[in-house]
Amino acid sequence: MEMPFTSADEITEMAASCFALARAATTGIEQDVLDLIAPEPKQDAKALAERLRRGAIFEKGTLAKLRDLIGVLDAEILEGTYVETRYDHSPENxxxxxxxxxxxxxxxxxxxxxxxxVLIELYATLTAVHDIVRAEKALEGLRAAA
Structure with missing residues (x-):
């Protein structure tokens, strides 16, 4: 299996990219989300946007808040999706x-x-960084035990 990164610098760059994605996500939440969702998820989205604005993207609970907002947006988008039927009765068809x-x-x-x-990209990148950190901690434990 090929790993998606080859050096510690690439891992650091991935973690650093989370900050740029967080800024874009904050803008997306403020500009495109807050005025279109129900009051309860709106409060959660505001709290998430504030957390992202502060740069607290690696704090415990950020991934859960992102996942929850992604679920809310997914449901809203599904509700706002419709099928437009096209007809073609031409002799050429x-x-x-x-x-x-x-x-x-x-x-x-x-x-x-x-x-x-943007939220999905941030979620995926943050999850990857968290996975790498967990893997490093697990390896440190294995090395210490050996």
Whole structure:
């Protein structure tokens, strides 16, 4: 299995990239999320945005808050997704299908999906950094025991 990194510098760069992603996620939350979600998740999103703004991205609970907000946005986007049916009865259409559906997003769902993309990237990168730190601690324990 090939590892996604080869040096400690790359791991540090991955951790550092979390800060840039956190700034982008904060902007996405403030600009595209807060005015489009229900009051209870809105308070959680505000708290997460404040945490990200402070740079407290590696604090305990940040991953859980990110995961929760991602779930909320996912549900909202799903609710704002509809299928637009297209018809083609022209003589040039020789296929068996005279209709097809194309998924569309409401403008609100589109805004949420923009923020969701950054939040997912932040979540994935933060998770990878946490996994690396846990692996390093486990290896230190194994080395100390040997």
């Amino acid at each position: 020789v296929s068996d299908y005279k209709t097809w559906g194309q998924e569309r997003l409401t403008p609100e769902a589109d805004r949420l999906s923009n923020a969701l993309a």
